[in-house]
Amino acid sequence: MNSLAVVIITLNEERNIERCLKSIRDLADEVIVLDAFSTDRTPEICATYSVRFEQRAWEGYAASKNYLNSLATSDYILSLDADEALSTELYEEIKAEKAAGFQGTYCVNRLTNYMGKWIRHSGWFPDVKPRLFPKAGSYWSGEYVHEELVYPACELQTFKGVLAHYSYYSYEDHRARADKYSLLTAKKFHARGKKVGPLKPYISALGRFIAMYFIKLGFLDGWKGFKIAQISAQSNVLKYQELRRLNREGK
Structure with a gap:
């Protein structure tokens, strides 16, 4: 069995972070939140969960995520955004794969909730992204926006369950x-x-x-x-x- 870290970056995510943390209950060996000095209730909410909470000035998406990954001590990393949450099916798939032993890199398919409506067209779905990967040899690349995960040459698999993405409220x-x-x-x-x-x-x-x-x-x-x-x-x-x-x- 491989050890698993769930890593999350935050900035004023009081609306989303608790839903995200609830969705990964008892799944990971460590949960690390890297916060860019939120001024809302994000730190307070995280304090009620078993997470390692760190604060650091924002350096951009790739740089912040790479620093966050460096804090993990586990073999594998599941990278989530605060406005995302595992569906029940995806949770069970990851749990079973962890028990069997992770092999390679895994993609998730995000399904976006847009002001209460699940968007299944418009180029927003399917939205397949690599999110669960070995710590060794993996890093985020991209100086400005739309960071991309670079991972070792290995088998690439996609989970069937969706990753719920609660993107916009207005x-x-x-x-x-x-x-x-x-x-x-x-x-x-x-x-x-x-x-x-x-x-x-x-x-x-x-x-x-x-x-x-x-x-x-x-x-x-x-x-x-x-x-x-x-x-x-x-x-x-x-x-x-x-x-x-x-x-x-x-x-």
């Missing part, structure tokens, strides 16, 4: 975070020397809306599918407008 929350990621992506593109023309923001936005709402069947998600496509398109405009600004100013 349209305003969605727009704010989408814009945040767009600005970070613009910085990443600029650092790589990417340049775009004046029509790119609008052509890209139109393409994004058509892809998400029609090609990826977002209309089957109802009004929320429309809003997901709309907000994604609007943030695409921001991303390329910001990239053009950075290109002009040469920052």
Whole structure:
């Protein structure tokens, strides 16, 4: 049997963290929360659970997750976000696999809850990501946003149970975070020397809306599918407008 650490990064996650911690009950040999100095009840809630709670200034997604992984002493790591929770089926699958002995790296399929509705289209599902991996030889890569897990060459498996992702509680929350990621992506593109023309923001936005709402069947998600496509398109405009600004100013 391999030992297992569950690791979670937090910043003002009082709305989500308890649900996450409850979903991993008695599963791990150690649970470590790395908090970027939350000002809400996140530390207080974590104190009621058997977790190792550490605080450290935010250094970006990849750097923070790599530091968090370094704190683990277990053979394997399950990396979760505070707004995620294991479904009962996924919990049982991981528990059984742990008893048998982990082999290789494991993916989970995230199912997003968008203001009370489970989104099964719009390009949001399936959403398969490697999340359970050997500590040795694994690390997160990505300077700005959309960090990716680099793991040793090994067998890759996917659990059947879903990882519930409670992403957004309002349209305003969605727009704010989408814009945040767009600005970070613009910085990443600029650092790589990417340049775009004046029509790119609008052509890209139109393409994004058509892809998400029609090609990826977002209309089957109802009004929320429309809003997901709309907000994604609007943030695409921001991303390329910001990239053009950075290109002009040469920052």
